Amino acid sequence: MPIATVNPADGKTLRTFDPLSDEEIERRLAAADAAFRTYRTTGFEERARLLNAAADKLEREADDIARTMTTEMGKPLAAAKAEAAKCVKAMRWYAAHAERLLADERPDEDDVRDSGAESAKVHYRPLGPVLAVMPWNFPLWQVVRFAAPALMAGNVGLLKHASNVPQTALYLEDLFRSAGFPEGCFQTLLVPSGAIEGILRDDRVVAATLTGSEPAGRSVASIAGDEIKPTVLELGGSDPYLVMPSADVDAAARTAVTARVQNNGQSCIAAKRFIVHEDVYEEFAGKFTDGMRALRVGDPMEDSTDVGPLSSEQGRADLEELVDDALRKGAEPLCGAQRPEGFDHGWYYAPTVLTDVTDTMRIHREEAFGPVATLYRVPDLDAAVELANDTPFGLSSNLWTHDESDVERCVRDLEAGGVFVNGMTASHPALPFGGVKRSGYGRELAAEGIRAFCNVTTVWRGPARH
Template sequence: MPIATVNPATGETLRTFDPLDAAGIERRLALADAAFRGWRTTAFAERARLLNAAADLLEADRKDIARTMTTEMGKPIAAANAEAAKCAKAMRWYAAHAEELLADEHPDRSDVTDAGASRAYVRYRPLGPVLAVMPWNFPLWQVVRFAAPALMAGNVGLLKHASNVPQTALYLEELFTRAGYPQGCFQTLLVGSGAVEGILRDDRVAAATLTGSEPAGRSVASIAGDEVKKTVLELGGSDPYLVLPSADIEAAAKTAVTARTQNNGQSCIAAKRFIVHTDVYEAFRDAFVAGMTALTVGDPMEESTQVGPLSSEQGRTDLEELVDDAVEHGAAVLCGGGRPAGRPQGWFYEPTVLAGITPGMRIHREEAFGPVATLYRVANLDEGIELANDTPFGLSSNVWTRDDAEIETCVRDIRAGGVFFNGMTASHPALPFGGVRRSGYGRELSGHGIREFCNPTTVWQA
């Protein structure tokens, strides 16, 4: 895949970039290694000062970088602006909280003496250069939620971004440089996927984090495992959205529309499978379909646009194949189901709701990465949870109920990294984010995320 900016609203190639050659990669690895030796000893106050400076710059740049993101991957401009603002907020959160999150841990005095020590504690120390293999769908946020905690922990970052968002990738390196970070603390590597193995196997690279597809995660995990290097993986999702009789149906349906179509439906944590109790099925279905039908599909640079194009022609083809397979096997199209009329250019797809889904359809098991929802009817909570878990993924989940007993049952039984009640899944710097099963392992964000790339060192003194 070429490293290029291709506008998904028009299909026009705007800029192309030459990948780094072997010598260029070597220079950047050497620079990262040298930068880490000094950066790891920097005081938390200095790290926080620089991260806050980066947040200031990002806020000042917000409109420009939002337009870059929209141009490169097609998200509505309002969402791109919100993404940039969220990144600045996360930077400030880690600048304020990293020192306490990584404070030395002191066990009870009696436990220390039982261990034969006069003093013992745990100190969190950075690992070194961390390779981040990042996706295009949230091209700023996915990187910042790795970079902010990693830099505050004393690590340095090497970013291999998706090949269709090179200008966003280069902006991120420039941002940290302008903020005053020492040279080499955060670098963008303009390379194709074929270069990842060699970089990850280099002894100077301590660990890796990847957000992306399951095949990409398997590949990086396999290489890192062979090298015995730490990894964090955040992969796909097919999140359930369970609606029970006690729910506020109007609110559930309205939120469902946003939950499915956020980022043009191209989000791992977007709700994708809508599982509705039979007692409220018709009411939810009608409101949900009406909401999906009313969405404005159009130029992502327009503030009024709610759904823009998919990021690539191949992405749209993949989505069309899933929908076609479902229809061929008996699924009913309640709205959408194809390319919008009047848009011959760009990779647009209509907001779509499919009903009558059966296990033999590909879309029942595979992630639909676009504005396509599948609708299911269930007889009771047990059947709903069973269906919610009938997926190889386990990233997040959404449940609408006002019943405390049902809430506890769902927390206990739904197999996912998060359960969000009466709202839609979202990521926040104070809360851990990640999944189980084929959605990956490890956590980003919160104290859990900042400690992923630390060495929790036992210090024992007689």
């Protein structure tokens, strides 16, 4: 894939970029290594001052970078502005809380006395340059949720962003540099995916984090494993959305529409499989389908647009293959299942609801990355949980109920990194984020996110001798 800005609303290539030469990659790796040697010794107060300066700059420039994101990957402009605001919030949150999250921890003296220690503590130290391989769907947020904690921990970042969002990637480098971070603390590497292995195998790169597809995660994890370097992976998701008889069906259906089509349906944590108890199935299905059908597909730069184009022609083709396979095998469309009329240019797809989905269909097991929902009827909570877990993914989950026993059962048994009750999945800087099974491992955000790339150091002190 060329490194280029291609507007998905009309398919026009707006800018192209040459990949970095081997010499320039080497220069940037050396700069990252040199920056870490000094930046690691800065205090939390100085790091917080720099990160807050970056947050202030991003807040001032939010409208401009939002337009860049929309131009590069097609999300509605309002969503792009909200993404920028979320990044500002996360930066300020880590600036305010990092020192507390990484404070020394001291076990009870009675617990360690038999180790011979007079005292002991756990100390968190930065690791070094971390490679971040990031996707296009949230081109600002995915990076900031790594960069903010990493920089506050004293690490430095090397960003290999998706090739279709190069201008957003370059903006991020400029954001941190112009905020005052020392040269080399955060650098964007405009390189093809084939360059990742060499960079990750370089001794100066100590760890990696990846958000993206399962194949990409498998590749990075295998390379890092061979080099014995830690990784955090956030991969695909096919999140279940369970609706039980005691639910507020109006609220559940209304929220379901947003949960499915957020970011034009191109979100790992978007609800994708709607599993509804038979007692409320007809009511939910009607309201949900009406809501999906009412969405306005259009130019993502227009305020009235609910759903913009998919990010690429290939992305739409992949989605169409999943839907067509399901239709051939007996699925019934309640709405959509085609390209919307009136769009001769751009990579648009109509909001779609499919029912009568079976396990013979690819869409039952594979992630649908676009505004396509699958709808299932189940007789009870046991069947709902079994169906929810019938997926290789385990990123998050949603449960709508006012029965506390339903909540207890799902928190215990749903195979996912999150259970969101009477609401849709969302990430927040104070809450750990990540999944299980083929959705990856490790956690971003909260304390877990900032400690992911720290040397957790045990400091043991014996009795003083006179």
